[in-house]
Amino acid sequence: MTIGRSLLLSLVDKSLGTLMSVGMMVVVSRLLSPAEIGLFLVSSAAVILIETFRDFGVASSIIKEPSLTPDFLRSASTIVALLSLGLGLGLYLGAGAIAALYGAADLAPLLEVAALGFLFAPISSVRLALLRREMAFGRVAVIGLGANGVGTLTALGLAISGWGALSLAWGSVATACAAAILAQTFRPEPGLYRPTLAHWRRILPFGAWSCLVTILGLLTETLPRLIIGRILGFTAVGLLARAVSLTQLPDRLVLSAVQPVALPAFAELRRAKTELSKVYLGALSLVVILQWPALACLGILADPAVRLLLGDQWLAAIPLLQVVSLAGMALFPASLAFPILVAVEAIRDLAILNLIFVPLLAATIIMAAQFGLMALAWSLLPLNIVQGLALLAAVRRHLPFRWSELGWVIGRGLGIVGATILIPAAVMITWGPTPDARMTAIAVFGAVIGWLIGVSATDNLLAPRLNRLRTGRLKGPVRKLVTLVRQ
Numbered sequence: 001m002t003i004g005r006s007l008l009l010s011l012v013d014k015s016l017g018t019l020m021s022v023g024m025m026v027v028v029s030r031l032l033s034p035a036e037i038g039l040f041l042v043s044s045a046a047v048i049l050i051e052t053f054r055d056f057g058v059a060s061s062i063i064k065e066p067s068l069t070p071d072f073l074r075s076a077s078t079i080v081a082l083l084s085l086g087l088g089l090g091l092y093l094g095a096g097a098i099a100a101l102y103g104a105a106d107l108a109p110l111l112e113v114a115a116l117g118f119l120f121a122p123i124s125s126v127r128l129a130l131l132r133r134e135m136a137f138g139r140v141a142v143i144g145l146g147a148n149g150v151g152t153l154t155a156l157g158l159a160i161s162g163w164g165a166l167s168l169a170w171g172s173v174a175t176a177c178a179a180a181i182l183a184q185t186f187r188p189e190p191g192l193y194r195p196t197l198a199h200w201r202r203i204l205p206f207g208a209w210s211c212l213v214t215i216l217g218l219l220t221e222t223l224p225r226l227i228i229g230r231i232l233g234f235t236a237v238g239l240l241a242r243a244v245s246l247t248q249l250p251d252r253l254v255l256s257a258v259q260p261v262a263l264p265a266f267a268e269l270r271r272a273k274t275e276l277s278k279v280y281l282g283a284l285s286l287v288v289i290l291q292w293p294a295l296a297c298l299g300i301l302a303d304p305a306v307r308l309l310l311g312d313q314w315l316a317a318i319p320l321l322q323v324v325s326l327a328g329m330a331l332f333p334a335s336l337a338f339p340i341l342v343a344v345e346a347i348r349d350l351a352i353l354n355l356i357f358v359p360l361l362a363a364t365i366i367m368a369a370q371f372g373l374m375a376l377a378w379s380l381l382p383l384n385i386v387q388g389l390a391l392l393a394a395v396r397r398h399l400p401f402r403w404s405e406l407g408w409v410i411g412r413g414l415g416i417v418g419a420t421i422l423i424p425a426a427v428m429i430t431w432g433p434t435p436d437a438r439m440t441a442i443a444v445f446g447a448v449i450g451w452l453i454g455v456s457a458t459d460n461l462l463a464p465r466l467n468r469l470r471t472g473r474l475k476g477p478v479r480k481l482v483t484l485v486r487q
Contacts, residue, residue: 012141017148024152028159028168036165043110043169046098047117050091052218054083054121057210059129060342061203064267068133070191073126075199077192079207081122088118106165113169120180126192127183132264136186143182151175209347213338216354223358224365228376231369240373242310243320247328250294251335266343277399280340281409287336288413289455292329293420297447299325300424303433304440323377330384333391344398353390360386412458419454420447 058076065072095111124143131140155171163170229237269279298305302321306314341350361383368379392406423446431439 016145020145020148020152024155027156031156031159032164032167039104039106040110040165040168043107043114043165044172046111047091047114047172049218050087052214053211054080054087054118055125055211056080056083056204057207057214057347058203059125059132060210061206062126062129063133063264064342064345066271071196072199072202073130073189074192074194074196076129076203077122077126078195078197079200079203080125081195084118084121084125088115091115091118110165110169113166113173117173117176120176123180124176124183127187127189128179130189131183131187133267135264135268139186143179143186146182147175147179150178206347209351210342212351213347213354216351216358219358220354220361223362227362227365228369228373231366232373232376236373239314239317240320240324240377242314243317243324243377246305246309246321247295247298247324249298250291266339270343276340276344277401280336280395280399281401281405283336284333284406285409285412287332288409289416289458291332291335292413292417293447293451293454295325295328296417296421297424297444300421300428301440301443304435304443307434308440319374320377323374324380327377327380327384330381330388333388333395337391337395340395340399346394346398349394349397350391353387353394357387357390415458416451416454419457420451422450423447 056079058080062068062073062076092112092115095108095115098111099105099108128140128143131137131143151171151174154174155167158167158170161167225237225241228240266276266279270276299322302318302325306318306321310317337350338347341347364379364383365376368376424443427435427439427443427446435443
């Protein structure tokens with residue numbers, strides 16, 4: 001399967017999965033109380049943290065492995081099974097202690113139910129990694145959407161029947177069970193059930209670095225909230241978190257589809273001894289032309305975006321969104337750093353960078369918070385610039401691209417940004433910071449048209465497809481998708 005087709009299927013998978021999650025959130029929010037949903041969120045947070053240790057980088061090690069053998073797969077499957085069963089049992093036995101820590105007896109049953117989901121991970125995890133390695137993203141999409149559909153229907157049915165927060169916990173277990181069944185159906189590997197630890201020395205060292213990177217990534221997300229809550233209060237945490245969540249929408253809707261494809265694509269190209277520097281710059285260009293215009297428009301249309309998506313009670317987040325959108329543009333190398341460094345066997349470099357960055361992040365936020373929330377938001381800009389440059393330098397150690405080539409990528413991206421924001425900026429200048437719904441719609445429509453013109457007029461990976469779309473010469477899955485949309 002080609003990388004373009006894989007990207008399209010991954011985009012369909014992530015987009016439909018996101019819509020399914022949003023739909024369930026809308027319905028469940030009307031069936032369960034805020035306290036019940038909050039109880040589930042606390043339990044899911046504990047499960048997510050434990051999940052970080054359960055995977056232990058095994059899936060990534062399967063995708064990147066140059067010469068995959070049956071014994072290596074059996075070793076990987078055995079390690080996943082041991083970690084899953086051990087952590088699942090620990091979660092089940094420790095549910096009461098965690099509930100006592102929070103002073104909420106109702107938390108224990110949720111954790112005990114969630115622990116059952118660990119039983120199915122050994123079946124689905126390795127098989128999904130194999131499908132991603134083989135670029136079989138059509139099957140991955142079917143498994144993901146099918147499992148999410150089963151989990152959503154289970155949670156909704158139980159919520160309607162009055163099961164409360166337990167309905168969401170059983171929904172997550174149903175999702176894990178369905179994923180295991182579908183993965184076994186689409187990628188049967190009977191040999192995986194024969195345990196062995198013959199290759200543990202090749203898997204665990206990489207897994208330790210991968211796990212460390214994941215934990216440090218979680219710290220990067222959660223540490224600011226903990227510090228801000230202690231210094232500026234919970235209202236400040238909420239305002240900044242909402243602003244950041246809006247800037248993450250482009251990543252969740254578009255770039256989240258790129259990341260699952262990036263690692264197997266980079267790994268496959270490396271096994272084929274392809275020069276990765278050109279491929280990396282091309283992928284980076286794709287990130288820039290998708291992410292930067294969206295963030296720029298969010299910054300310009302911050303007022304109508306906050307009013308529409310969050311409501312009038314969040315108006316204080318508007319200036320924060322404008323600053324955070326600008327700061328987010330500096331982090332464009334982040335989405336490709338993990339897959340490319342894993343593909344070139346340099347995940348240790350990423351772990352060391354994160355070890356340096358987390359204390360720097362904490363110190364900067366503590367100092368900036370003394371001057372208020374806006375000062376803290378502005379402090380993210382130099383932080384992100386430093387982190388972005390450090391990630392580029394780490395990649396350049398292994399893929400010696402020229403800085404001038406990166407300059408062309410950035411220059412093309414800025415040109416597309418300029419074309420995209422032309423009409424939104426004109427609307428905001430003419431109508432002021434709070435345009436009505438009609439003018440906001442015109443600004444958004446103008447941004448889309450400007451983006452299409454900018455992409456078509458520059459040399460990038462999307463331009464040929466857009467030109468074929470304009471002239472009606474689409475092929476393959478893209479043509480089928482466009483035909484479906486038109487119908």
